[in-house]
Amino acid sequence: MPSIFIVEDDENIAKMIEATLSMVGYDCEKCPDGKEAVQRILEGRFDLILLDVMLPGLDGFEILSKIKMKGVPVIFLTALQDVGDKVKGLRSGAEDYIVKPFETVELLARIEVVLRRTGKNRKKLSYLDIEIDLEKHLVTKGGHAVALTPKEFDVLVFFMQNLDIAVTRERLLAAVWGYEFEGESRTVDIHVQQVRRKLGLKGRLVTIPKLGYRLESL
Amino acid sequence: MKKQGIALWQKIFFLLLPLTVLAVFLATQAALRINFRETISGEIERSRWEHSFFCTGVQNKLSYEKSASGNPFLGKEGIGRALVQMTSEQTANSAQGLAVYQNKSCIAFSNTPFELRSGPLLEDLEKKPLDSQECRVVLRNEKNLYYTVSASLLPIENESYELFTVREITSVYQNQARAVRTVEVFLFFFTLIAALFFYFALQLLLSPLRHVNSGIQEIAGGNYSLRLSPKGSAEFRSLSRNINRMARSVEENIEQVQNLADSRKRFIDNLAHEMKTPLTSILGFADLLRVKRSVSEKQRREFAGAIVEEAKRLQSLSGKLMELIFAESAKPDCREIPLEELFREISLSVSPLLARRGVRLLVNCPGGSLWADRELLKSCLYNLIDNAAKASKEGEEIELSCSFLSDYVLFSVSDWGMGMDEKTVRRATEPFYMADKSRSRKNGGAGLGLSLCARIAELHGGSLRIKSKLHEGTTVFLSLPKDRPSREESESISSGRKEASNEEAS
Structure with a gap:
């Protein structure tokens, strides 16, 4: 099963996402801090990253620019509905973005689409x-x-x-x-x-x- | 300027140039005329003088003739002969014409271009006959030639003769015509030179106006930081200075509005984030409970627990927001509050909170009373004690005390808990600022408590000051003015509050 890395500073949201993803069988890891997340992404092997935009330490955009060469697809999680932020997110190389709050199945569908596009989902x-x-x-x-x-x-x-x-x-x-x-x-x-x-x-x-x-x- | 018809420089140009040219034209014309008149009167004088010279000549000649012939009376014929001979002699070497008349008939003449006893002179003589000493001179124009004709009486041997002389003065008129033409040419070139001079002078004088104008255009285009360099004459320098003053105040206002808009946006962004974060958890966990086929008892407890926790967070956020909105819009209803009563009420309302955390409150009340809005002040102190309790570990103490200074009542809430670093102290009163988000959220904080307290202090014309050291504890000082604010003061406070809220927009 694909492994997914969740970078989210709010404990409950991270727990909720983990519960949602493990329900369909994805392997999950969580991280609440920007700097630590960069470290773990560069060292680990993940198929997809769910990245919160507002984070302590480094924000989502900064993290994305630091881990670009790794080539791991990224979906932004954001509370901002600004179109400007959407464009910024996608232009900086994110595969998709999802606006909080979101429904369980919508999150799963977005993940499925991105994994299919990057060829990392189940064949x-x-x-x-x-x-x-x-x-x-x-x-x-x-x-x-x-x-x-x-x-x-x-x-x-x-x-x-x-x-x-x-x-x-x-x-x-x-x-x-x-x-x-x-x-x-x-x-x-x-x-x-x-x-x-x-x-x-x-x-x-x-x-x-x-x-x-x-x-x-x- | 170009689009609005005639430019200023053109107006000044077309006003000044004809005026100057006209003035010069009139001056030269007057000079020419005076000069001409003087020349003519000179010529007339000369004619008169020459005429009298002839008269004397004639008299002398006659005397000579008389003495030569030895006859004291020449008689009419003798005189006539002498006159004829004399006229031809006299005029032989001069341009003068000469004629002698007796009883309107010509006795002798020489070198006369026309009948002398005629025309305007004759009319003049008929109107007023000559008297014996008079020499009359008139100007006469004949076939484009100009003459002076002089006349006088010549008494010889009891007979009255009339002596006429004529002299051509056409050259005077020709000179005058030449002078007029010269002046015309001069005037033409003068006009050209004056036009050029005025054009360049006006361009030079009005160039600061263009400079000012282009500056204003740039300022109007949005470059409010542009300042004009004062150039040109005093009026333009003062204009530039005033425009600079205007631009400065526009820039300051724009900056203020921009700051206000920025902090409003920051507030809204933060609020959206603070509301959406708990909502995301609530919606996510609730959805999991809804769509999942089987939920274990452990999971159910975990999910529901998270939902309740996050819902409480939302509740606390909305409560704090309401308080903040109330503090923004309410005028403080200041009354005299006895301190002991206030402290008793506060101790009572914080006791469940303190019991839950196992923290003890020490109250140090000096007695007396102060003027303040009871509910706002209680809310402020409650928040400060709540913060202190959150920073403290179980079994620690919090102190609430109050002291009267010369002008201020100083409240202080101290704890000996975790404390804050400098950066956190600086930002502590910013709305939604949380030093440790996850810990604050666990405690149900939304990051609004201290900004609410600061607003309440401001409302009363007081201030909030935080002294803290990491791991050693925090003391928050709330100072309120001691005296009952007078009417004007309380109004100025409320208007000052508006300004302050504009600045912070929180």
């Missing part, structure tokens, strides 16, 4: 006898290929990446169809039903009233 996903080859865009169940439409494929991947996590229809819509999609949540329901039927996931891909869906492990 294969498996769940029971279902296997997904992300590179070949192939789904097999019990060794036999299952034909899925591209959207159904994305829906399945999203559920398997967020195993045991309740996913709201809005979140699924945003992750698979994109933020700009203005379709109805019925579209989501239809695709989920298709995925459930084609892969025999009845009783596993469950509907949670007033919330959304969850793919549950054994």
Whole structure:
């Protein structure tokens, strides 16, 4: 599993992020101090860094400029909603930024996107006898290929990446169809039903009233 | 300036140049005229003189003739002959013309360009006949030539003859015409030279105006730190100085507004950060509880505990913010407060806080009373004691004391806890400044307590001073004016508060 380094001075936020990430199985390390963080990033081997902007010692931008040559993708965590800060963050080499406060699943989705882009995420996903080859865009169940439409494929991947996590229809819509999609949540329901039927996931891909869906492990 | 029609230099130029040229023109014309008149009257005098010379000549000649012929009476014919001979002799070597008349008929003439007893002279003679001693001279223009014609009576042997002489003075008129032309040429060149002179003089004199103008343009363009160098005449120097004064005050005002905007932005940024940090934890943990399929008992306690902790932090922040807003907007309601009563109330309200931390409060009350806003003062002292308690370890002591100085009432809150370094002391009253964020947050601090205390002190016209040494403890002095503030003073305090709040914008 990819290892993620959390640089955040607020203890509770750091704890919350760690709990969120370990829920889907990422390895996490935390650090509350800027200078110490630079040291540990340069010495360690991380796949992704979550970097708070306002930090004691060194701020996020300064840390980023010091660890650039390491080539580790960085996502900024910021309480500032200024567009100016966004541009500064992305221009200085961050992959993405996420504005506090954020939802659990949104954080996971952003991380997934960045890991996929930098090629550090999982190439294969498996769940029971279902296997997904992300590179070949192939789904097999019990060794036999299952034909899925591209959207159904994305829906399945999203559920398997967020195993045991309740996913709201809005979140699924945003992750698979994109933020700009203005379709109805019925579209989501239809695709989920298709995925459930084609892969025999009845009783596993469950509907949670007033919330959304969850793919549950054994 | 160029866009607004005629420029100032052009106005001055077109006003001054014609005036100068006209003045010079009139002066030269007057000079020419006076000179001409004098020349003419000189010529007339000369004609008159020459005429009398002729008269004398004629008389002498006649006397000579008489003595030569030995006859005292020449008779009419004899006189006539003598006159004819004389006229031709007299005029032989001169440009003068001469004619003698008797009873309006010409007896003798020589070298006359026209009939002398005619024209304006004749009219003049008819109006006023000559008397015996008179020599009359008139000017006459004949075929573009100018003459003086002189006339006088010549009595010979009881007969009255009229003697006319004529002299050409055309050259005088020609000289005059030449002089006029010369003056015209002079005037033409004078106009050119004057125009050039005025142009360059005006450019030179008004160049400070352009300098000032371009300076103002630059200042108006936003370069408020520009200062003009005083150049040119006294008016321009004073103009430059006044513009500099204006620019300076504009610059100062802009700076003030900028500082105000900066500190407002800093305050908002800090506030956003302080609000979003607990919110992030609350939302994150709550979301985890919502979406996670199974939450262990340990996790549930941990998550919920964090949520409660962070929510309390938000609560404390909003409480402190409300107090700060109240202190910003409220006018202190000053009343006389007995110190003992005040200290009793404070001890009571801080006792749960002290009990929780296991810290003891020593109160040193000298008695007496002071003028202050009761609630604000209590809030201030509560905050100071709260800070002292947070800095102290269990079992340590805090001292609250008060002493009366000449003009001030001096409160002090001392602890013997962790203390602060110099940098922290300097920044302690900045809103949202926290020496140790994680520790402050654990204690529910938002970094607003001391800035609230400083504001309350300011409201009362007093001040807050911090003395601290790392690991040795801290004493905070709150000094308030002893006397009841008079009406004007309290107003000036409240307006001073506004200014102060503008400066700090907190």
